[in-house]
Amino acid sequence: MLRANFNWCLRDRIDGWHQQFICGNYCDLKTEVEITPLTCSLVKGTQLANPWKDGGGKAKKEGEKDKSPKRTAVLMQDANLQELKDARPWYQEIDIGVLQLIPARVNESFNKFFKGAGFPKFKRRHDFKSFSYKPGRIKIKGNKIYLPKIGWMRFYNSRSLTDGFEIKTVTVRQKADGWYVSVRIENKTVPDFPVIPDSEIKTITGCDMGLGKLVYLSDGSAIENPRFATNKKTKRLMKIRQRRVSRKQKGSKNRSKAQLRVSKLHNRIQQRRESYQWDVANRIVKKADAVAVEDLQVKNMMKRCKPVKSETGRFLSNGQSAKRGLNRLIADASWYNLTQKLEYLAAKSGKKLYKVNPKYTSQTCSKCQHIDKNSRQGEKFICTNCGHIDDANLQAARNVKTKAIETYGLNIVKMIKSKKVRRDSSKPVQTTLFDVGMYERSSDNTLPQKACTEHSRSGKRRVGENPEYKQLSLLGYLGRNS
Ligand SMILES: [Zn+2]
Known part of the structure; x- marks a missing residue:
């Protein structure tokens, strides 16, 4: 149902877009001339039909400013949702917040297009696998999550909620091995990440x-580089699983089962890579x-x-x-x-x-x-x-x-090792064999780390080492068939 609504919104936007070109010389995008503002608006979020809520763009009293400004396509589509609900009673089963985010999603993909991304595509069954709840609609209690219109669901709570954080947008997503829910949380009292000036960088x-x-x-x-997808073992396994798909009859249940196994392998490779990259990034930073x-x-x-x-x-x-x-x-x-x-x-x-x-x-x-x-x-x-x-x-x-x-x-800052001096001789004599000028010359990485700890001990405490940060992502596993 959500996918149908998405495709309808997209089709509506495309029709609105084409309307501008029909106007020809009178209303041209190139000349940026706006002759008939009712049917042609040179706003990129354009739409067919009347873009004004009421008043037709005119002020109700003379000398007053227009109180109902021209609506963008996304606002108009949002207003049309009630009609959709009346015309199709089965849409009552969907939470209104979830439904409202669909025109917003179309709008977002159009915004990306105007910034240089590809043109928004109509969604097929396999491209449309997620939906989001608006902030403040979700409740979490232990290992149970409340999704409006669906109810309380058991889920694997991978990271507990910290006190003081409020739940923002929640997205439910289907992957090859089950349903996942990602919870965005926010605490406005926690300060933003500090911006470090270039002059403070020492190493x-x-x-x-x-x-x-x-x-x-x-x-x-x-x-x-562990080569998660291109090592010999994974390549062989992938080949076997893909061959099993190709040998099943098209459109059969067995084929979709075999296809699921391929997607599960892809999923696992991706998860392994993600976790490894976080580890690597941590080590480098x-x-x-x-x-x-x-x-x-x-x-x-x-x-x-x-x-x-x-x-x-x-x-x-x-x-x-x-x-x-x-x-x-x-x-x-x-x-x-x-x-x-x-x-x-x-x-x-x-x-x-x-x-x-x-x-x-x-x-x-x-x-x-x-x-x-x-x-x-x-x-x-x-x-x-x-x-x-x-x-x-x-x-x-x-x-x-x-x-x-x-x-x-x-x-x-170039870290220079202090020279060791014999105290018993009358003249100071250098005893070390070689000077280590820059700590980066040697191939072992013990030296720079030492330099690092010395620096942090002498200097101020780094703000970012504070374990609290503004936004976290919480991932939960909803189970396979839920
Ligand atoms: Zn050279």
């Missing part, structure tokens, strides 16, 4: 995202005051190869089959999601995330800043100018760090 970690290892850090360490990452355009990296044509017009091999494998690896690593998590965690703990232009980060020498394509030989980096030898990926991570410091004008 920074550069990150280079890769495929062999997921993240290479500028302190010389790297974080494994803890290392320093700020994190620098490359501003990657993953969409462009995953583009297909251009077709190659011979003189006779035949298509030649263009390496797309190999590129497809690479694209799958890139999608599996999902760097963008990891960057988003880093940004969130950094803001939460009073730290900062810097994005830098990824150009030349893997071709620049971190010692002499010489840029040469030939310096990189697979995993190795040998500078053609100064002969500096390093691991190509770690070297890229260091470049990301220096680039962030340069572009944002950061004042990074």
Whole structure:
């Protein structure tokens, strides 16, 4: 029923949109001339029929301002819901708040479209799997949740509600293995995340995202890439399950059962990846005051190869089959999601995330800043100018760090080890063998961590380490067949 309403609202909006073009020269989007305001409004949230609630856009008394301003499409569709309920009595079973959010959802997808996303699509059965309740409609008691018009339901309460938080929007979503409910909670007395000025940043970690290892850090360490979807075991299992689907008769019950098993596997892969990425992001953010990452355009990296044509017009091999494998690896690593998590965690703990232009980060020498394509030989980096030898990926991570410091004008503190001095001699003599200038030179990551703790001990207590934060997300499991 909700899906039918969504599609109706979308169709209504599209018709309203086309109406503007029928007007032709008199009402043109290009000239932005508005001749007949009743049928043509140049507002993007346009609608057929009368956009005024009452008064027809005129003031009731002369000299007074119009009290019923022009309504947008979403408000008009919202007002039409009562008619829908009268015409279709079976819609009484739906909570009014849930129904009201459907025109809002259409409007949101149109807003996204005007900002450059794709045109809103009509929803099919498998695209429409969630609905939301408005704030203040839901009650939670222990492991039971009250959903209006549905009733009290038992659910797996994964995280208990903290005192002082009020329940905001609640979304119920169907996934392959059951129904989930996500509860948004808010406490206005808890302050917002503090914005840290660039001048307060003392230490920074550069990150280079890769495929062999997921993240290479500028302190010389790297974080494994478990390849949740593209490892041998999962690939084999996926192949088997997909083959089972293809061998069942189309439209049969057995086929949908087999399809469900495929979706469950997809679901499990995604959940594993999410949990791993939170862990990785936490580990990276803890290392320093700020994190620098490359501003990657993953969409462009995953583009297909251009077709190659011979003189006779035949298509030649263009390496797309190999590129497809690479694209799958890139999608599996999902760097963008990891960057988003880093940004969130950094803001939460009073730290900062810097994005830098990824150009030349893997071709620049971190010692002499010489840029040469030939310096990189697979995993190795040998500078053609100064002969500096390093691991190509770690070297890229260091470049990301220096680039962030340069572009944002950061004042990074170099930790210098104090020299040990013999007290019994008349002249102070240095006893340590080598000076450790910057703590980042060594490959083990014990030093930067030490530097970090020293810093936080001497400095103020970081605000973000406060375990309370403004908005949390609560996930609950509603059960399989509910
Ligand atoms: Zn060099």
